[in-house]
Amino acid sequence: MIKSIFTILNLILIGSLIVSCEDFLSSEPIESELLDGPMEGLNHAQTTQFISGDVAFNDELFHSKNGLGPLFVATSCVSCHAGDGKGLPSTSLTRFGQVDSTGNKFLHLGGPQLQNRALPGYTPETIPEGATHSVFTPPAVTGLGFLQYVTDADILALADPDDLDGDGISGVPNWDYLRDFIIPSPDAITRNGKYIHRFGKKASVYNLLEQTVDAYNQDMGITSLFDPIDTYSGLAVDPEISKQTIRDVVFYLETLKAPVPRNQDDPQVKNGKNVFSQIQCASCHLPEMKTGYAPIEALSYNTFYPYTDLLLHDMGPELDDGYTEGGALTSEWRTAPLWGLGLSPDSQGGQYYLMHDGRARSIEEAILQHGGEAENSKNQYVRLDQSEKNDLLKFLESL
Numbered sequence: 001m002i003k004s005i006f007t008i009l010n011l012i013l014i015g016s017l018i019v020s021c022e023d024f025l026s027s028e029p030i031e032s033e034l035l036d037g038p039m040e041g042l043n044h045a046q047t048t049q050f051i052s053g054d055v056a057f058n059d060e061l062f063h064s065k066n067g068l069g070p071l072f073v074a075t076s077c078v079s080c081h082a083g084d085g086k087g088l089p090s091t092s093l094t095r096f097g098q099v100d101s102t103g104n105k106f107l108h109l110g111g112p113q114l115q116n117r118a119l120p121g122y123t124p125e126t127i128p129e130g131a132t133h134s135v136f137t138p139p140a141v142t143g144l145g146f147l148q149y150v151t152d153a154d155i156l157a158l159a160d161p162d163d164l165d166g167d168g169i170s171g172v173p174n175w176d177y178l179r180d181f182i183i184p185s186p187d188a189i190t191r192n193g194k195y196i197h198r199f200g201k202k203a204s205v206y207n208l209l210e211q212t213v214d215a216y217n218q219d220m221g222i223t224s225l226f227d228p229i230d231t232y233s234g235l236a237v238d239p240e241i242s243k244q245t246i247r248d249v250v251f252y253l254e255t256l257k258a259p260v261p262r263n264q265d266d267p268q269v270k271n272g273k274n275v276f277s278q279i280q281c282a283s284c285h286l287p288e289m290k291t292g293y294a295p296i297e298a299l300s301y302n303t304f305y306p307y308t309d310l311l312l313h314d315m316g317p318e319l320d321d322g323y324t325e326g327g328a329l330t331s332e333w334r335t336a337p338l339w340g341l342g343l344s345p346d347s348q349g350g351q352y353y354l355m356h357d358g359r360a361r362s363i364e365e366a367i368l369q370h371g372g373e374a375e376n377s378k379n380q381y382v383r384l385d386q387s388e389k390n391d392l393l394k395f396l397e398s399l
Contacts, residue, residue: 031260032260032261032262033262033343034083034343035083035084035085035140035142035256035259035340035343035346035347036083036084036142036256036257037256037257038050038255038256038257039145039255039256039257039258039298039299040257040298041297041298042255042296042298046251046255046296046298049248049251049252050251050252050255052245052248052252053248053249053250053251053252053253054252056077056245056248056249056252057077057078057081057249057252057253058077058078059078060076060077061075061076062075062076062220062222063075064119066240067220067221067222067223067240067241068119068220068221068222069115069117069118069119069122069220069221069232070118070119070121070122070221070232071110071115071117071118071122071124071125071221071231071232072115072117072118072119072219072220072221073093073113073114073115073116073117073218073219073220074091074219074220075220076220077215077249079091080138080219081138081139081140081141081347082347083346083347084140084141084142084256084347085140085142085340085343085344085346085347085348086137086138086139086140086344086347086348086353087137087138087139087347087348088137088348088349088353088358089135089137089353089357089358091137091138092135092136092137092138092357092358093113093114093135093136093138093219094113094114094116094127094133094134094135094136095111095112095113095114095133095134095135095136095323095325096111096112096113096114096127096128096131096132096133096134096323097109097111097112097128097131097132097133097323098111098112098132098323098324098325099132099322099323099324099330100324100329100330101324101326101327101328106128106131109128109131110125110128110231111128111131112218112325113218113219114126114127114133115218115221115231115232122232132321132322132323132330133321133323134201134321134322134323134356134357135321135356135357135358136201136356136357137353137356137357137358139201139336140259140340140344140347141253141256142256142257142258142259142339142340143256143257143258143259143304143306143337143339143340144199144208144253144254144256145208145253145254145255145256145294145296145299146258146289146291146299146302146304146306147198147199147289147306147308147310147337148198148199148207148208148254148294148299149185149291149292149293149294149299149300149302150198150289150290150291150292150310151187151291151292152185152187152188152189152195152196153187153189154289154290154292155173155196155198155309155310155311156173156189156196158171158286158309158310158311159171159172159173159311167280167283168373168375168376169280169283169284169313169373170313170314170373171284171309171311171312171313171335171373172311172312172332173196173197173198173203173310173311173312174196174197174198174202174203174204174312174325174326174327174328174334175191175192175194175195175196175197175326175327176194176195176197176204176206176326176327177193177194177195178195178206179206179210181209181210181213181226181227182206182207182209182210184206185207186293187292187293194327197326198310198334199211200325200334201333201334201336201356202312202324202325202326202328202332202333202334203310203311203312203326203328203334204325204326204328208250208253208254209226209246209250211253212246212249212250212253213226213227213246214227216241216246217229217231218231222240222241223237223238223239223240223241224239224240224241224242224243224246225239225243226243226246254296254299255296255298255299258304258305258306258339259339259340259343259399261305261339261398261399262342262398263394263398264398266394266398268390268391268394268395269391269394269395269398270395271388271391271395272390272391272392272393272394272395272396272398273395275384275388275391275392275395276392276395276396278380279377279380279381279384279392280376280377280380281377282307283377284308284309284311284313284335284373284374285307285308285309285335285337285338286306286307286308286309286335287305287307288303288304288305289303289304289305289306289308289309289310290302290303290304291304305339306337306338306339307337307338307339307399308334308335308336308337308338309335310334310335311334311335312328312329312332312333312334313332313333313334313335313372313373313374314329314331314332314372314373315331315332315333315370315371315372315373315374316331316370316371316372316373316374316375317331317371317372318369318371319331319333319355319356319369319371319372321357331372333356336356338396338399339399340399341363341396341397341399342396342397342398342399352365352366354366355369363393363396363397364389364393367381368381368382
């Protein structure tokens, strides 16, 4: 009798543990609801380097004892890219000093980036008199490796500077010179000594190495062998971060997975995708791209779905801040990738802050703020009936 009671109690205990485990496992977020995580196909050594880059990006906090500043904007990478997602207006960067392709005339006064914070005893920068400026919210950083390995030839094939097809859209690459520490890709196309750049709000950054080096130096005041110039003194100083850490963070950014779309079998989402194409949003927010050769095998010759063409487009006077970078006009902006759009509120305090400076507080607001080459698509959106608008918005939230 005693034995049977213990048996019953054990069965009850085991059953409760199974239920508890099931409850625990069911609470785990599904892959499509997360932006962070490695892409598939990495080997053991690559996974180890991904983890090293993850730690540097998400765990390392800078302060006066390990190199921060003396002028800075942020104290860590993750403070601007929580969960590898978009940033908030409070974590935005201010860029200043360039009005055309002749370059930045305010580099001697702290340009191109405003360091609005400083260690005790130092004075934060202010925007110099006469300098135009623009505010940039931090972008999501997932899937960037795929964008890096799109070939220059494919980007050029999408460009239509003279609008030869007559659709009102004339995307162009941002051509600029390379920094001295940048090695061009094997498939690079050059024009008058300039190369196609593809990252950043103005497509003014060549690759993820340049993006990472600049973020450490200009955002946090952390020097490296790639860029040993202190942003405060303008002098070369000893590196404050190792070359290997830079490489690890670059690898981390290259191998973060692409955002996973959700609810693709939903009838509303399917119809919204059709509406997206019908009103010519897909002319700039190109659904599909391909990588060429990449030194990371998992990135080579891959088809992916970013909803960008990596080109600059004139977005009209309302989005013209009078500031630019590289060869872009002040009204030109790189087509923002839309993948991961529906997950943006997860890192933005539960709501949207869209467009280059976070001025749009919803997807619909962002659509209505499009102008210039996107004016026709915006007007077509306005003329949709409410059910079509709802379907389109639901599709965009599924990305």
